[in-house]
Amino acid sequence: MSDVADTTPAEDGNAKPYSVSELAFALKRTLEDAYGFVRLRGEISKVTHHANGHVYLTLKDERAAIDGVVWKGQVRGLGIRPEQGLEVIVTGKITSYPAGSRYQIVIETMEAAGVGALLAQLERLKARLAAEGLFESERKQPLPSMPAVVGVITSPTGAVIRDILHRIRDRWPCRVIVWPVVVQGEAAAGQVSAAIRGFDAMEDGGPIPRPDVLIVARGGGSVEDLWAFNDEGLARAVAACRIPLISAVGHETDTTLIDFVSDRRAPTPTAAAEIATPILAELKAFVGDLGARMHRCGGRAVEDRRGRVAAAGRTLTRVSDLVELAAQRFGIVSGRLAAGLAKNAAAHERDLVRVSARLSPLLLQRPQAVQRQRLAGVSARLQPGVARGLERASERLGALSKLYVSVDPDRPLQRGFARVTRADGSIVQAGASLAGGEEVAIKFGDLVTRQAVIEGQASESASPAKAARPAKPAKPNPAASAQGDLF
Template identity: 65%
Template sequence: MTDLAPNDSNAPPYSVSELAFALKRTLEDRYGFVRLRGELSKVTHHSNGHVYLTIKDDKAAIDGVVWKGNVRGLGVRPEHGLEVIVTGKITTYPAGSRYQIVIDSMEAAGVGALLAQLERLKAKLAAEGLFAPERKRPLPSMPAVVGVITSPTGAVIRDILHRIRDRWPCQVLVWPVVVQGDAAAAQVSAAVRGFNAIQPGGPVPRPDILIVARGGGSVEDLWAFNDEALARTVAESAIPLISAVGHETDTTLIDFVSDRRAPTPTAAAEMATPVLGELRALISDFDRRLSRCGARTIEERRTRLTSAARGLPRPNDLLALAQQRFDMASGRLDAALHRNTAVHAQDLLKVTARLTPDALRRQHAAKADRVADLGRRLNACGTRSVERVRDHARLPLLWTRLGSAAERRLTRAEDQLTNLDKLRLSLNPRRPLELGFALVRKADGTIIRSAGALALGDHVALQFADGEREAVIGNEAPPSASTPSASTPPRPSPPRPKPAPSSTEQGDLF
């Protein structure tokens, strides 16, 4: 390069390319070997194999590049926030008038300041339990309202809305915020608190789930989402929250405190909402499976019932023997009841034959004699007692007690005598005659107790309450019997035997 005098207006001008390449050669000659220490930032692994990055400290930054042939020989893998020592040469990029360092080797010098600060904050929040899995809430399966916190002008919100619209019909509420810079953390925190402050049933619907979304970027671009206050706000959210900050390789602090982390904003929309078509197909499949299962169960129960029914006897066979026994017992029941009634009637006649008025009179006379003898003995005892205690001072009291005892004993004896007299009256054979009955006797005075004891032509005496009448036993009643006189009571007709019950009917019990 030729030196030019400042006042020489005839100096030939440089073209831009000539100047750019002249500077490139000058830098490469002057700084052909440089050993540089700094923190890596904006690390990009290009698809062609090259690695583009930035090395910085607290005051300045320089771009760097690692060509594909040198990537495998590096001592460490370039990553965001890593503090390294690199060796290379300074060159320029003429198309952009930028200078950069072409890195030949790289070795780790320690953790960068930003990364070290982030690690200390992560350890602090983890010790408080904000990263614990049990604190994370399950996401709603079918949300009606989805709240999105992101920039309203970027491509992220359009991707989320498009994905939700294709998958699930629901309402989306967008809270616009800045997602980069010093004000980003405060605005995102305010948006999370604002969504949680919405009351259910109010004019603005309360979201069922929240999405915090942002596109990819460098560590510096995403550093607002490593804010401690923002992380605590996300952890305190009562609404389940999905963190979708950066791309899959980007990690921020709110990813650890949120209920779910999505690798991309589109993936967050898929996590938050189901697919309506899949739900319909699933319900249809469940309905078909339920119908088939019910049909198989019914068919299986029907088969088992049919198999079990083959081993059971027919109802007619089970009831035939019991029906036959019932018919035989019902046929014998009527005759048995009549025989039982006849036997008890004979027993009753035997008992009533022994209950005569003479026996009652004898018992009454014996009781009266005992009562009279008791009275005499009582009077004699009282007389002797009066003579013995006449001069005694307790004579009035003893006389009163003796009189009371004698009175009670006489009362009991009188009650017994009254009961015996009632029994005598109830057993008096003439009492039935007063009720309209008649006593039948043979000529020799024998009482007739059965119709079988009389034969045709026998003379009998009918004793009524007011007298006796004679009669002759015949087959039929005399013609005048159809119009009985007032003085002669009608003769009762003999009982007719009842026909035997048929085998198919039970018959009357009496």
């Protein structure tokens, strides 16, 4: 370690200055001397197979990570193929990369140590969500064919949003609403979930238009960089979203939990923009092609029917031939009509003359005389019976008239009698039944009714026999007569 620890003062009393290269290579030799052989256990989080045959990867645990490299000559001798998420035990030496001031492990051997803790946890969460049905294709919503508004949830400063906007602008003229979020770190999952719920809560016709489709986008990275998109809360927010959602997280080989829950997965953010929007030029060309095909089909249909009509017309008789034939038949018939009518009239005249010789008024008068005689006989038989019936009816009517006169209640009034009735209309049969002050109505022979009031009091001790006797006529009292009182 004398290369980096030599601090002997120079002749002028200052420490010896080192160049950057001297210090970097001195540190490199120190690491290689101190850690020339190490055995290391960790989880592979990122693997890159370079075109020159070397393999670059990252080993990590819960708190740290170290880059590693497997040179081309050692790749074939490895016991396993390096894959992301695989927990391995490697042997090698620690060295540094002077040009970048980074240290790394040069791997010589590699063996599997089990499935990585993070990926194992992810697999358990994935199995639980799959059992709940969040990955089922039946619950996934179809994407709109021609969206008017596209919502994008991503970082506003990265290249992803520029790629998406550029791709949408080239393909389809629509409005793009960007909800800025962080896409890496502990706050990423919460912000992306809030953005999804915020877009989903928008109402149609509001000040900010509701998107027809959503895109959750992020560029590529390691498992740790993309780990926020494996959050359970984010996955449930994606599943509950009522707007069709496209996940475009990482590159084509990167897979996160929301890729299984979303309605559509895109391999890259640019591909997500292509999936979400159609190509306007292609739609115009397609519509134009449909119009041309429609015109061609219509023209063929018209030509086909024109040919069929022409073929059918050749089998029909010409109109002039039909009219001429009918006119000829009409002329022949009309020429025969006058002679036929005269011949028919002459035949009927002959028949009438032949029949009229047998006709005589006596043929009609004889039946009339017979009916007249029968009517006279019937009348002669009916007249005595009718007369007797009328006589008996007259006698019964006379008897009923006499009976009516005899029972007429107003007839005795014409002989000087009067009929006394109470206020309720009942007839007074005995004067003793009237009480003093009681109002009565008296009807005379001229059918005039007068009102009167009874004076005095009725005798309570009067016997019914005495009450029934007619009262003796009272002597006329000149004074009473002058007052108009009946009693």
